Amino acid sequence: MKTHAIDLAGERVLLDARRAMAWPREDALLIADLHLGKASLMRQAGAALPRGTTTGDLQRLSALVADHQPKKLLVLGDLTHGAETLDAPWLRRFAEWRRTHAWLAITLVAGNHDRHMVLPELDIDVVPHLDIAPFHLSHAPATHARLHLIAGHLHPAARFRDGRIAHRWPAFWIGERRSVLPAFGTLTGLAPVSAERADSVYAVTPGGILAL
């Protein structure tokens, strides 16, 4: 149950429990909202967070790339969290990761957080939005006249009660005309979705993808 195949606007896509969506026909891997560097910024502000979150997130991304073998990585915004000096440790680690994945084409659909920082030469295309039929990719969810819109930004979450324990899990929020990916970064918040009748919600649980 690590991945779950669904049909989206006529395309077969895989929802991966590591919070990514694979699109085999296009050899693409889609992720949203990494918020790299958030832990570092929080530490500077006085929050005692241990190091290792960036490394953990990048390891997860490496495993995804190894499993799905995509040719391109499409990031739906908020790759980084805020302004940082170019010698920040997490940025060095990310640059290193980029070097070992140099063959991968990366496109960043710019998000609201990305405006704080211009990334150095990492060979990343930055675009305001991207159309690859039948999908329109953007950071903030809106609507598109023709294409099925895939977005991030919301950090959708699903709630579920299991006995006396209430869970909140990151979720894929799949609609008729619009879908939202879960946030990829570890240190990202969650916002419960208010799904409509026609929508499907897939929760990312420790045990795999759960269709709700």
Add this chain to the structure above:
Amino acid sequence: MALRAAERRVIAWMAERGRKPSRFQREAWRAWQAGESGVINAPTGSGKTLAAFGGPLIEALEKGEQKPGIRLLWITPLRALAADLHGQLEGPLRELGSSWRVLIRSGDSSATDRSRLRRGAAEILIITPESLELLLSHADAHERLGDVTSVVVDEWHELLGNKRGVLLQLSLARLRRIAPSMRLWGLSATIGNLDVAINALLGPGSDGRLISDSRPRKTIIDCVLPKPVEKFAWAGHLGLSQLRAVVDIASAVRSCLIFTNTRSQAELWHQAISAVWTHAPESLAVHHGSLDRELRQRIEDGLRDGSIRCVVATSSLDLGVDFAPVDQVIQIGSPRGVARLLQRAGRSNHRPGESSHIVCVPTMSMELAEIAAIRRALAAGDVESRMPPLLCVDVLAQHLATMALAGGFRADDMLAEVRSTFSYASLDEGTWQRVLQFLQSGGASLRGYPDFRRVVEVDGQYHVANPRIARLHRYNVGTIVADGSIGVRFLRGGRLGSVEETFIARMKAGDRFLFAGRTVELVRVRDMTAWVKLVKGQRGEVPRWMGGRMALSNELGPWLQTVLADAHPRERELQALGPVLCTQRERSAVPESEQLLVEQLRVRGTSLLFVYPFAGRRVHEGMAALLALRISRLLPVTIAFGVNDYGFMLSARSLAQFGEPDLRKLLDIENLRNDLLASIASGELARRQFREVARIAGLVFASHPGADRSVRHLQAGTGLIHDVLAAHEPDHILLQQATDEVLENTFDFVALESTMQRCAGVELLVKHPKKLTPFAFPLWAESIRGGLSSEDWQTRVRRIAEQLNEARG
């Protein structure tokens, strides 16, 4: 003016009001004059405020004009009490011609008051524990508080058993250094361990005085007996069937307080009574802790001036500065403890020394027995104890950061100061170092976290790293009480109070709920506020607040067992309960004090196991989780459980019949702690507990909507931070604290351990009833609340998915 002359003036002033100092008041004044400290134990309405205030008041009159500066700190746990206190202290000062001025300092203080305080334009300061800690965080605390000669801690019993009290212990330790000659007095209702109350206030080994109002006080407990007990609800039930009787009692008197155990129950009873209330509608009100302060104030004033005749209230009215007494006190359900009953009954106390009177209205049959048990425990003087939490590293971390702000500290001096408190007397060097390390570098490892600094050490002196951190920390001081609550306001602007975030999160715009005695409709949620409008004549959902269930006190359990086993009881309640106990004896048994009853049977294709230790809800929750785990180790099975204050129930598709040796093994005390931790899906519970720990320790910032927007994007959920810590630094001191608190708060580990020990020594009474017994029925009816399975995550997710499909049909 000579001391005796000043004292005579105070006595004359009292005489003008038809009062004269009682023995314990004089005793307290003398003790103060002799420079002593201690605890004054007296019920509400007995004049304990004047007992504590008399000493400083007499000295103020004796000395006349003095140089300005704070002399008396009056610490109160509730901001709502401060205004009332202000009047009580200022009255005698003004009428006796003293020049002393009274000032309130709390989170609500106006800018004018704050600046008056900075100028030192007051001699008496009424303050909450959190505001005191804030005052101590300023480098000039020594100058401002150096002239303090006395400190009074009001309602000390309310603070004693929680972390706010622990923080106050630390503040008081600092205050003792600033003003070494100060006299420190706590005011406390009757609790079982007043010796601990004294030690926690003054520090262990100190020589504190206990002054009690020794006049005999009778508390008369009456009970509204239900008509046919046989038909009376066995299970949890609101007991609105007793409504008629309650309204009759309440209508017949000029003023009446109706206490319920939960806020939801208060709202429901208020609604039910208002439907049949024959007096003016505005003479009936509801009062609980989630209502807006002004609203509560209006109700309290109305009760005092007679415009309100009847208030349905929760423990929010337990506290109070010699609150106006009422003609009648009614308790809905069992008060679940002796101390609480005393406190509530005290509200009907018109004159010191007179008896107080309370009418209990049982809402289910077993509460009849509880009321009888309380009466016997009270006669034997067995009142509940409250233990201060020990060695909380989160509170310590917060306090150390505060002290680093207050001009800094040296490690060895500070350690000595911290160890001078009751809660940290046994703080070991290792834990101390780890807390210091957490503040300096974030983690336990030597290299620490990159970019993180909160407190820095320069030449052996610890300081806060920079002004920004100082500002954030000041926001955080006193977040101990903060929970995820959200304000409720009318669209027109009026404030109603607050409800839990989780309750609102479940609601959609247009949904209705009962609040502050009105039915309101949710319009939208914005800016941490639920905006509502009034709707007429509609029933709505009742909000649930945290701590909804009030547990039976540990002390009451054994008494309950004693009264149940009594074959020829004198009490009318027990006689009324007779038929129920008769059925229990016919179908199974009623255990004696040295017996533990176990019932096993099958109902509707399910195996049920009931155990009745009479040890209170929290302990039973722990025992149920423990047994479920141990059984599931023997056979792979999914077990659900239910608990109440008398016992617990395990249920499964099929369970083997357990004989005495099996049961002994299941109840074995060996490996208790580890099994318990393994049984509670401890990760999930610890994760929740971590929220409070992380906030107090300052690991995350409390949110201040609107106050500092630049902070917002730097917040992350404590659940996430818990996971990050658990992954990268599993032995972090705050994670350990959270786990300990799960054991302590969820299961009351100490009580659990002693209950398990008791169970090992008693006779096991194993019964196989054909039908559910009266003891079993409430548990069965309320079952499937908790559950445990030995399945892994994959299986659980599959099972949840199956449940969802079944539910969809």
